[in-house]
Amino acid sequence: MAPPGDCAVEIDALVKRYGGVAAVDGLSLRAGRGEVTALLGPNGAGKTTAIEICEGFRRADGGTVRVLGLDPAADARALKPRVGVMPQSGGVPGTAKAGEFLKLVASFHAAPLDTGALLERLGLTEHARTAFRRLSGGQQQRLSLAVAIVGRPELVFLDEPTTGLDPQARHATWELVAELRAAGVSVVLTTHYMEEAERLADRVVIVDHGRVVAEGSPAELTGAERQLRFRARPGLGLDELLTALPAGSAAKESPAGHYLVEGDVRPELLATVTAWCASNGVLAEDLRIERRTLEDVFLELTGRELRA
Numbered sequence: 665m666a667p668p669g670d671c672a673v674e675i676d677a678l679v680k681r682y683g684g685v686a687a688v689d690g691l692s693l694r695a696g697r698g699e700v701t702a703l704l705g706p707n708g709a710g711k712t713t714a715i716e717i718c719e720g721f722r723r724a725d726g727g728t729v730r731v732l733g734l735d736p737a738a739d740a741r742a743l744k745p746r747v748g749v750m751p752q753s754g755g756v757p758g759t760a761k762a763g764e765f766l767k768l769v770a771s772f773h774a775a776p777l778d779t780g781a782l783l784e785r786l787g788l789t790e791h792a793r794t795a796f797r798r799l800s801g802g803q804q805q806r807l808s809l810a811v812a813i814v815g816r817p818e819l820v821f822l823d824e825p826t827t828g829l830d831p832q833a834r835h836a837t838w839e840l841v842a843e844l845r846a847a848g849v850s851v852v853l854t855t856h857y858m859e860e861a862e863r864l865a866d867r868v869v870i871v872d873h874g875r876v877v878a879e880g881s882p883a884e885l886t887g888a889e890r891q892l893r894f895r896a897r898p899g900l901g902l903d904e905l906l907t908a909l910p911a912g913s914a915a916k917e918s919p920a921g922h923y924l925v926e927g928d929v930r931p932e933l934l935a936t937v938t939a940w941c942a943s944n945g946v947l948a949e950d951l952r953i954e955r956r957t958l959e960d961v962f963l964e965l966t967g968r969e970l971r972a
């Protein structure tokens with residue numbers, strides 16, 4: 665975790681209630697300067713609320729927030745030229761023409777990016793004269809991203825920047841975020857795409873029920889442990905396998921026909937599993953040894969049930 669002072673964002677014991685319900689419930693996190701910090705969490709976990717407090721759009725009910733060392737509410741004017749914001753949706757007036765609006769935002773900044781080049785980069789040149797509300801969802805997302813970065817901010821908040829984007833636009837966005845990071849810009853983003861977090865983030869913060877439940881680099885969160893997976897006919901009795909495996913191993917079927925063996929995955933363990941398969945007349949398909957993914961960690965921490 666970045667020490668205080670080296671932080672782009674410092675949040676301590678943040679609380680935000682709607683009615684009697686705490687959407688953010690004692691959330692504390694640090695986002696390092698020049699780093700990409702990804703906030704992950706189920707729907708309704710409180711990510712957008714926390715980010716919007718950092719952006720100065722909502723007031724906290726408790727706790728403290730510092731953005732580039734300043735108070736996002738009291739120091740809003742000082743922060744505005746230094747911070748770029750890509751909200752989850754909208755952020756651009758519906759009737760504003762894409763190119764004109766981007767130029768207008770650029771004009772508020774001392775040394776903006778070239779708006780023509782930015783539109784080109786994001787595949788929006790031919791839509792420059794189109795009103796925001798007439799752009800497709802993905803085009804609107806791309807324009808919002810352009811608006812967030814056109815002023816060369818020191819820090820950008822990107823709320824689900826690639827949701828709904830086609831693969832080309834998603835990769836273009838990832839490249840842009842990587843370039844921002846290489847240029848020393850601090851990036852705080854939310855995403856539901858684990859691959860996006862694994863690719864982009866220096867630090868991942870998993871939020872649930874308005875609190876941080878885990879944080880670290882993607883490698884720290886997924887750990888060094890390996891696991892063995894294979895597919896076979898559903899309903900294999902795993903008790904005999906479990907007795908043959910070293911103590912501390914686990915084997916389960918989830919979902920049906922998909923088997924997972926966890927433990928100290930060494931050559932002997934692989935041999936035990938394949939011997940057990942052979943003695944049961946089971947041809948293990950797609951047998952592979954892999955590290956846990958961020959999605960595995962995420963589901964372990966936040967559960968598999970749908971959120972209201």
Ligand SMILES: Nc1ncnc2c1ncn2[C@@H]1O[C@H](COP(=O)(O)OP(=O)(O)OP(=O)(O)O)[C@@H](O)[C@H]1O
Binds near residue numbers: 708709711
């Ligand atoms: N203005 C509001 N009034 C009442 N409740 C709200 C308001 N804004 C958010 N909430 C509630 O606060 C909780 C957290 O919402 P928030 O948008 O911060 O979650 P999130 O983690 O960003 O979710 P998602 O991944 O779905 O975007 C939700 O239960 C939501 O319904």
